[in-house]
Amino acid sequence: MIVRDFSVLTFVILIIVMLVIPLPPFLLDLLIITNIALSLVVILVAMNMKEPLEFSIFPALLLLLTLFRLGLSVSTTRAILSDANAGHVIEAFGAFVVGGNALVGFVVFVILVIIQFVVIVKGAERVSEVGARFTLDAMPGKQMSIDADLNAGMITETQARERREKVEKEADFYGSMDGASKFIKGDAIAAIIIVIINLIVGMVVGMVQMGLSFGESAQTFTLLTVGDGLVTQIPALLVSTATGIVVTRAASDGNLSQDITKQLLAFPKMLYVAGATILLLSVLAPIPFQVTLPVAAILIVGAYLISRQKKELEAGEMAAVTDEETNEDDRTSPESVMSLLQIDPIEFEFGYGLIPLADTEQGGDLLDRVVMIRRQLAIELGLIVPVVRIRDNIQLQPNEYRLKVKGNEVARGELLLDHYLAMSPGYDDERVEGLDTIEPAFQMPAKWISDGMKETAELAGYTVVDPPSVVSTHMTEVIKRHAYELLGRQETKQLIEHLKETHEILVEDVTPEPLSVGSVQKVLAKLLKEQVSIKNLPLIFEALADYGRHTSDTDLLAEYARQQLAKQITLQFAGDARQLQVLTLSGSAEKTIAEAIKHTEQGSYLHLNPQDSQSLIESISSEANRLAEQDTSPVILCSPAVRMYVKDMIEKYLPTVPVLSYNELEPSIEIQSVGMVSMS
Known part of the structure; x- marks a missing residue:
């Protein structure tokens, strides 16, 4: 060196x-x-x-x-x-x-x-x-x-x-x-x-x-x-x-x-033309044959040799294609194991005892119910749910089933086909006898009752459903909770192309600049993760078009999109009553959280000390349990500056508790504070 x-x-x-x-x-x-x-x-x-x-x-x-x-x-x-x-x-x-x-x-x-x-x-x-x-x-x-x-x-x-x-x-x-x-x-x-x-x-x-x-x-x-x-x-x-x-x-x-030899000699027929032209020069012009003949001979012989070589190569390529097609047929044959490497987006597996659920010859209507579930979720979430793969699995117990999302088990349950599931109205009636269980979709206390006990349970105020309805409800809720995992870049691209048919200018203002398909996918997935429908895609893209040129932080863009969907979020949580009972954060708690937010080039994150974090989670959990005992669904309301950080903090411990900001609610809605969350 x-x-x-x-x-x-x-x-x-x-x-x-x-x-x-x-x-x-x-x-x-x-x-x-x-x-x-x-x-x-x-x-x-x-x-x-x-x-x-x-x-x-x-x-x-x-x-x-x-x-x-x-x-x-x-x-x-x-x-x-x-x-x-x-x-x-x-x-x-x-x-x-x-x-x-x-x-x-x-x-x-x-x-x-x-x-x-x-x-x-x-x-x-x-x-x-x-x-x-x-x-x-x-x-x-x-x-x-x-x-x-x-x-x-x-x-x-x-x-x-x-x-x-x-x-x-x-x-x-x-x-x-x-x-x-x-x-x-x-x-x-x-x-x-x-x-x-x-x-x-x-x-x-x-x-x-x-x-x-x-x-x-x-x-x-x-x-x-x-x-x-x-x-x-x-x-x-x-x-x-x-x-x-x-x-x-x-x-x-x-x-x-x-490159010169490959491309210049790519068309051997042109060499024949060039050789013939050189020979014509001796005929039409007084040029000696001993000058033109060697050059013309080289061109014509070279053209012949190149043409023969190309034919041999083409024959070899055809044979290779035939072999490849044969191999492809072998790979797609029933005996091939290559198909087992494919991971389905959603899988529903069940034991052999639940085969009548899916067997149309035995009166099973699970396939029809799955079609209805996909239609329902498309209307509610604005998401095209992939086809659900339904198959039996001898490794499961006879009456057991499980749901997988992208190859990972996300839910499991058990059905008794000759029974009904009776969910308690809040109290137990001694007249209703059955096997105690937990309703799989909402984790409510329930009982498996016989057909003869159905009328008694209904008269006692129980909600009675048949096994197909139990599994379809469970499947619906599971897909809702994991909808954000089902939305990939390919699915996002399809949604964008569909929106472009009616809102071409709006789409061009968002992607590919300033936001890529990946960035749009992250925003939509974050909305779905918090159970916010993305059906109103034009409104979401309006927010992305307004703020996408100012920031590339997808978390922040999702917050702007939520504020744009204020009417939808208000209706989702307040309903037609236009009234919402909420838990609010104390001023000191919001101040502590706001001061703990750190901003970096990669984005913002919450750097709260473990004692304050544990205190806040325990306070929210306590208030949420208190409201649940009063049959009131807990909703946390806080300022826009701290909303997503509060949600991220409690996500692991209280995933079903929604967190809203003041900018996500319509001014006309009546808000009632039924509790305050603070840090002790």
Whole structure:
């Protein structure tokens, strides 16, 4: 590592030395060959890279190589004008190109300079400029695409970070290339000026200082000037070409050679056309057959070989597709176990004793009830409940059933098919005899009674339901409680597409900017978790459109959505009576909670000490139990600033107790405080 660092430093110092100190001819020869070798390496690397970022050091390397060539030009110019001797390499290049005719050699050199300056440098400069502009313009879109993929769960945080870094590096690279391409343009101009200086000043020096005749001076200094120009322009031409390759290179799976041969020879029929056209030139124009025939033969034979190879590949692909389809059939066969890996959103499993519930031939109507449950929840919650997978399970007890959500058991119960479930009206009647149990949906005391005891229980005020009604009610309540788990990004996308059919402008104001589908899903799931229906989706999206550009905190956006749904929430908890009995928080309790809220870049959270937290939970639990004994459903009312933190605090201990804020209730509703919660 140290050797590498010092090698680059030594290279830079050498450039400075060449600009100041005269170098001997032997060292000049060595440096000129080194310059040509470095240029060859650069163009070969540029041809073999798959995407520009693989050669991200190129802009800085381009500057160093340009300075190196200019330093060489200064050293060789000094040697030519002072001693008329710049080493064997320059003399050999000049003699080879000039070939006894100085004018021809000079014209060849001028053509090389024109090719580099007018064609390659101009093109590379323009492509660099456009590439830099387009890359910078596309940068926000790429960043949003990465965020969308991250929120959709398609990539991990690490992958998103890597992709963001790549986007930033691309912008830096093309911006650097836009500036670095100017070095090549300046290098070409400097080369022309240096050649003119060497030629004119050299002839003057030869005649005045060296005593040469005009012809001898012209011959000597033309040879040296052309040789010097060639040994600098050939490497410059290679590096300029490498620049054009780098800035015009699109990301692909192969290098330049592979892509050219693959894409240029992708249509073998066109090679037949090209070969036939070349043959026609000998017929229609006086071109000898010995010139056109070899080229046409290569094209036609190549087309034949490529066509045969493509047919063999297509046959192999067809065989592979057939094998894959066969394997697919095997995987979907009844004997396959692959289907067992599928996790259903909702599963209802039951023991063999409850088979009559689902068997239509035995009078079971569970399937019809499930259809009604899904319709009911769609109306109540605004959620499309997935299809419920119903199947028997021999591992369960004969009269036992259980409900699963996404593969996890969330509820379990037991039914007696030849009995009825009688729920107590608040007192026990000795005349009603049966097996004591707990009603599974609401955890109320109940009894399994026989058919003969049904009339007696109804006369005694008991609520009597049959087993199918028990299980369907239980299923309904379980799905309600876990509705937020059933709403994923895919389901959210379907809801958004449905809303877009009638509220296109509203949807465009919310997603994909400023909120992703993932953010919308989190807001809707938070509403469902607190049993707030999302059926009024336009109203929820109005809140997201109003506040989504000011904050990305989904918890806070859910609070704004709740306030937008004030009429709906008021009707849900107060009913038509327009009256609501609530538990309120004391002023000191709200102040303590508000002061314990911590705000960070990732969001806000409640940092309440354990003693205050336990005291508040115990106080709420005590008041809730007191109201429950009076047949009153407890509802906690507090200020909007602390509502979601209070709910999060009691969620684990009192999940069914709703927490509302003053902004979520209509002003016209009558609120009665039936208790106050405080911290002791």
